[in-house]
Amino acid sequence: MKKHLYLFLLAMAMLPLSLYAQQSSVSSSSFNPDKIIYGGSLGFGFSRSFWSLNVSPQIGYKLTDKFHVGAGVGYSYAKRDSDYSVYTIVEGGGNEWLEEYKWVDVANNYKESSASFNLFANYYPWQKLILSLKPEIMHTWYRANLHNVKFSENKFVPIVIVGAGFHLKPFILQLNYELIQDEYSSYSDNVFLSVGVMF
Template sequence: MRIPLNFFIKPLAPLLLCLFLYLPTHAQTYSPPGSPGFGDRIRYGGSIGLGFANNFFSATLAPSAIYQVNPYFATGVGLNFSYASEKDFYKSTIIGGSLIALFTPIRELQLSAEFEELNVRRNFENSLGFTDRSYWYPALFLGAGFNSGPVTFGVRYDVLYDRDKSIYGNAWIPFVRVYF
């Protein structure tokens, strides 16, 4: 019994057609030598803070990293750790993370959106009558700032602000952002 050659070619024709259409498309993704690679597009930054007052202490460490998608847009992630205490009153620990998007339509202007999710633990001295609390708090910040090289000064607004749960005293928050 002889199998006709047509028997094999007919089912393979669509596959071969797709392969030949894919190859020219794939060839268009060539990056010229010297264009930045993935690692060259990552920038690191964040913030660090210390606060002291009469019987009060606070410390914050918030590293972040962004990926520069193109000259106008960057996206990234951040971590947040904060500790605060006031003698004979309370202790607070805050741990969380954030997703960051930065848009720079012109060199001097940076627009930002940042979603932050924080786990807040507030422990009060028992004799004061306050109840200890542990909860998750989301924040969605929309901001604008003046960009000057690696430093951006601006203000952001928490559209999900809840006065009773927020760790921030106000929905409007000034910021200084630094990425290297």
């Protein structure tokens, strides 16, 4: 299944490049500093027990009026809390025939921070409509408390975000979805909103 997903993503990434190759014969091949774009995004996601925040400055280049590429860095923070209670046996009751039970609070939560590097491709198929693809590698470090057992870990996490929205200059409003859904990703497992600017 993952092999098919990666092949699909590769094909999607190549589509705008092939469109650019067809248009590049018309455009000038020299570098033009007026085509440099810069900006960034601010994103958030939440569900019943999860929330995340993401800040990501970007710099890029307009290959054509409809196709822009670039790179950026990012930082994100996420937190999940799902404390609950269980009914359990009290230890050390002495007599096994007279065991006692009580409610015990159990913590199941974590906090994580992430630093990332990404590439992006934005395609404008029609007027203000924007479609985006953003592969990213994220270094995530987190602390967890699962069933009252504490631990921490560092991970490198692959991420691919697809998005669609509107570019109302300078603002970009998009709904996004993270395709790989790695368990260590700091992005929400739901569709999430991002608000960015690009000049």
